[in-house]
Amino acid sequence: MYASKIILSVMLLCVFNITEAQRKVKKDRLPRRKPSFVLQAGGGMSYYTGDVNLRSVATPGSLNKFSPAGTVRLMWYPRYRLRLGIESGFTNFYRYKVNDADGEGKLVLQAIPAMIVWNMQILPRLNIYAGFGSFFLSSHLNYRGKVVSKDVVLGSNIAISYTLPISKRVGIAAEGKFMNAFETKDAALTLQLHFVWKVFQWD
Amino acid sequence: MKNFITILFISSFLFSCKKEYKVEMPDPSSWALFKNPAAQQLNFITRQAMEGVYDVSDGSDVFGGLSAVKWSYIITGSDTVFHVSGFFGQDIAYFICEGKQLNGEILLNGYWRKMVSTETGIVRFTISTTNGAALLLSSSPVVTTGSIVMEGVFGNGQEEPQNSIVLTYNRRLNNSPAGFNILAHRSGGRNSDLLPVSENSVEMILKTAEFGSTGIEIDVRFTKDGIPILYHDNDLNLRLVQKCGLVGPIENYTYAQLNAFVRLINGERIPTLSQALNAVVNRTGLTFVWLDTKYIGSLEKVQELQQEFTQLAAQQGRHVEIVIGLPGEDQFNSFLSLPDYATTPSLCELSIADAERVNAKIWAPRFTEGTQNENVATIHAQGRRAFVWTLDVPEFIEQFIREGNFDGILSNFPSCIAYNYYVRQ
Numbered sequence: 001m002y003a004s005k006i007i008l009s010v011m012l013l014c015v016f017n018i019t020e021a022q023r024k025v026k027k028d029r030l031p032r033r034k035p036s037f038v039l040q041a042g043g044g045m046s047y048y049t050g051d052v053n054l055r056s057v058a059t060p061g062s063l064n065k066f067s068p069a070g071t072v073r074l075m076w077y078p079r080y081r082l083r084l085g086i087e088s089g090f091t092n093f094y095r096y097k098v099n100d101a102d103g104e105g106k107l108v109l110q111a112i113p114a115m116i117v118w119n120m121q122i123l124p125r126l127n128i129y130a131g132f133g134s135f136f137l138s139s140h141l142n143y144r145g146k147v148v149s150k151d152v153v154l155g156s157n158i159a160i161s162y163t164l165p166i167s168k169r170v171g172i173a174a175e176g177k178f179m180n181a182f183e184t185k186d187a188a189l190t191l192q193l194h195f196v197w198k199v200f201q202w203d
Numbered sequence: 204m205k206n207f208i209t210i211l212f213i214s215s216f217l218f219s220c221k222k223e224y225k226v227e228m229p230d231p232s233s234w235a236l237f238k239n240p241a242a243q244q245l246n247f248i249t250r251q252a253m254e255g256v257y258d259v260s261d262g263s264d265v266f267g268g269l270s271a272v273k274w275s276y277i278i279t280g281s282d283t284v285f286h287v288s289g290f291f292g293q294d295i296a297y298f299i300c301e302g303k304q305l306n307g308e309i310l311l312n313g314y315w316r317k318m319v320s321t322e323t324g325i326v327r328f329t330i331s332t333t334n335g336a337a338l339l340l341s342s343s344p345v346v347t348t349g350s351i352v353m354e355g356v357f358g359n360g361q362e363e364p365q366n367s368i369v370l371t372y373n374r375r376l377n378n379s380p381a382g383f384n385i386l387a388h389r390s391g392g393r394n395s396d397l398l399p400v401s402e403n404s405v406e407m408i409l410k411t412a413e414f415g416s417t418g419i420e421i422d423v424r425f426t427k428d429g430i431p432i433l434y435h436d437n438d439l440n441l442r443l444v445q446k447c448g449l450v451g452p453i454e455n456y457t458y459a460q461l462n463a464f465v466r467l468i469n470g471e472r473i474p475t476l477s478q479a480l481n482a483v484v485n486r487t488g489l490t491f492v493w494l495d496t497k498y499i500g501s502l503e504k505v506q507e508l509q510q511e512f513t514q515l516a517a518q519q520g521r522h523v524e525i526v527i528g529l530p531g532e533d534q535f536n537s538f539l540s541l542p543d544y545a546t547t548p549s550l551c552e553l554s555i556a557d558a559e560r561v562n563a564k565i566w567a568p569r570f571t572e573g574t575q576n577e578n579v580a581t582i583h584a585q586g587r588r589a590f591v592w593t594l595d596v597p598e599f600i601e602q603f604i605r606e607g608n609f610d611g612i613l614s615n616f617p618s619c620i621a622y623n624y625y626v627r628q
Contacts, residue, residue, distance in 0.1 A: 052446050056466050094448065098463050105463060109448040137450045144459050147427075149451030151438060184450070185441060 036077045036201040038085075040173065043070040044192030046091040049178075050185055058096040062106075067092035069190040071177070075119055083119040087131055087157075088112060091179070093186050098143060105143025111186065112136040113179060115157060127173075129159040135181040153183035163196055171196040224321055226397040229314045229361050231325045237312040242303040249309070250274045250285060250302070252344040253351065255372050256626050259291070262357065262368030266315075267293030270370055271625035275412035278486045286413050287311060289370070290622035294319045295597060297618040298326045298357075299413045304340060307332040315357055318396060318616050325364045328355035335372070348373055376625040384491050384611025385620045387416035388593050389435060390479075392615045394442060394468050401467035402443070403433040405474045405482045411489070415621025418491025419483070420528070420592075420613055423476055423505060424498050430458040431476035431504055435497065443468060454498075476505065480512040484523055493550055493590075493613070495528040502527060502537045506547055513548075526550040526564060535561070550590065555581060563587065567613075570594045574607035583608070594620070 046069035054063055068091070075085030095108040115131035122128055135155040141147040159177035166172060173194040180187045232238070245253075257270045270289040277284050289298045300313030311328035330336045335351030338344045351372035358364030389402035391411035400406040403422055411419055422435040432453075436442065439449050445466045449456065456465075461473050474482075476494070483489050494505060509525045516523035526548045529535045535553060538544050538561055551563035555578060558566040566582045567590040568575060579589045592613035594600050603612060604623045612620050 050446070052448075054447065056445075056470060057447060057464055096448070100463055102459055102463065105460075107448045107464060109450070139449045139451065141449065141456070141460060141464070143463055145457060147455055147460065149449065149455040151450035153450075185446065 033077070033079065034201050034203045035079060036198050038075045038077055039197045039199045040073040040075070040194045041071065042173070042175070042192050042194030043068060044175075044190055045069060046093075046179075046188045046190035048094045048186070048188045050093070050187040052094060054096055057098055059099045062097035064095045065093075067095070067188075069188070069192060071175070071190075071192055071194065073117060073194075075117070081120050085117045085119065087115040087117045087133075091188055091190065093137075093181075093188055103144055105141065107143070108140040109186070110138045110140060111179070111181060111188075112138075113155065113157065115155075117157075125163050125165075127161050127163065129157070129161070129177070131157040131159075135179075135184075135186070137181065137184065137186075151184075153181050155179065155181035155183065155186075161194065169198040169201075224397060226316070226321045226323055226399075227360065228399045229323055229325045229358075231312050231314055231327070233325075233363070234310075234312050234327055236305065237301075237303060237310050237327075239305055242305040242310065245285070245302045245304055245309065248342065248344065249304070249339045250287070252339050252346050253287065253302075253309075254376055255346065255351075256374045256376060257289070257351075257353065257370035258373045260369045260371060262355075262366065265293070265357075265366075266291040266296050266368070269373070269622075269626050271376060271415075271622050272370070273376065273415065273621065273625065276488055277409045277412070286313070288413050288415060288618070288621075290415055290618045290625070292622055292626070294322075295616050295619045297414070297622075300326065300328065304336070307336055307340065309336045309339060311353070311355070318392075318618065321397060322359070324357055324359045324362070326355060326357040326368065327364055328353040328368075328370070330354075346372060374628075377627040379627075380608075380610070382610070383624055384418050384590065385416050385617050385624065386418045386420055386491065386493065386590065386592075386611050386613040387411045387414060387617040388420050388613055388615045390419045390421050390433070391416065391617070396615055399469065401469040401471050403435055403474070403479075404467050404469070404471040405478055406469070406471050408479060408482045408489070409486060411617065412487055414617045416489065416617040418489055418493065418524075418611070420493040420495050421476075421479055422495045422497045424453060425500065425504075426456060426458040426461060427454055428457040428459075429504070431508065432458065432461070433474050433476060433479050439465065441468075444473075445470070476508055480508060480525065484512050484516045484519070484521065490521075490523055491611070492523065492525040493528050494525065495530060496534045496537075499533040500537065502534070502541055506541055506543075509547070524548065524564075528567075529553065529557075529561065529563070552592075558582070558587060559585065565590055565610075567592055570599060570603065574603060574609075576606075576608055579608045597623075 048065035071089035073087040075083050077083050093109045098105045115133035117131040119129045138150045157179045161173045161175035163171045163173040175192045177190045272289045274287050295318035298315040300311040302311050309330035315326045316323040353370040355368045356364040391407035392398050394402050421433050424434045438452050528550045530552045545562045549563045550565040551558035552567050565588045570591050582589045588610040590611040591609045594614050601623050
């Protein structure tokens, strides 16, 4: 119910926001920038920030909250300031080992986000992002047999990035992002470097 | 600017907190008198004589005017631990205490809880020599109205109890209709009721009699390697288990994997059905088990365990009735494919005709159908019993006990059923 309320509220806000923005835009006030599609891709490290208490199961010291993380994002830059896009990527939320009388084992919880993302430039070169969607979680378990088990949960993310232009169409961005799979109370903070490419421009 | 505010609003909404309720169970061990090494356990005669309906004088504004006081036990190794519970009529309140005798007085020490809220605290009672202890500690006590007065204090949370509560013996506990089943849902109550132990755990099975239960309903699923376990939901989730990194359907994992990596919400391991039935038969005084089959597939393994533990109980001179629940068509058809289905004790949640078809011992409609006294009479005429599920609203529980003729009620609040059944006149 809680998740449904969030989805409904966000959808209503988006519809309202986009409608309002479109209605109020006057052609003569539009900035000179041309509409475009921008692709961002990159990677870095993530740190799991959710609470996890595995004292009763994990081998002491085996919990690892750091992981490589990657992001792929395709944004539509319209004439007005609020941009819309889609985002995916990967990270491992955490991994740990178990060592008991029956043997050794390890588990990795992997997360692949699938988000709708809104973005706005708040200062020159400085962008903020807010995404809402799902995380495709998968448990990779190796203990007396291998198991890969999957689930889809609701989640969101927010990010801030600084883009350094290299050419008219290409740039490099440093991004900090907070990912929150709120349905399973999993969360991670990531720091990444992105390659930014304006793949298509018109008008 | 407007868009920025919108994003801020969305973000703050998404990341805003959801209130999580918690019940901090009080630790009543600070009562020095109760810890006195000279304090002794109460004997069977005393415990039995204490049971009854008590008038609540001081404290009635918090707990209501009556309390049904009843003892329960669990067996731990070579020891038997006894608890006395008092079930109240207000806010589904109860107390659970241990009892001892010291210098001719009876001391009760424990905690109270209200199930409609997170309120809890320490409670202590003393039955002085002149207020009934001498009578209760005698070899053949004859208890009459007013002959026992339990003078006590209760507090909130971990604070030293200071509020007065007085219980005065009024009458014996009702036992009509005889053999009435007070059944605890998910072995004792849901996790959302913030009990100190997890639903569908051995620990809850050991605790449920303290809440007044005479029997339990437990949820049966199978692991990947075909071991029947107790678990309610389809998948591993934070409602039932601690965060462990395992996601997806529970059937994806073997029992060894679940045992090594998963802990229930209060830290217990997921029990096998065998472990659960072993606890019922060997460690509790429970007399009824309803195996709610949450999976679709063969019921043969469940039937084998049902027979094994029914016989084990019989060998110990105990009558423990274990029935296979048939909640839907799939389980009904699986049950029909068992070789001895007609002589296998079952509980049918479908129609009366279906109950008749599988020769179910019990027909169990949902409470929304009402008291259904005519249907219950039909079932009784067939030599079957009727249970109703899952009744949680105190007013409905009171109504079903007063107006209905069911032989048992399933609830997340067995203490509420216990109160309404035992105080009935």
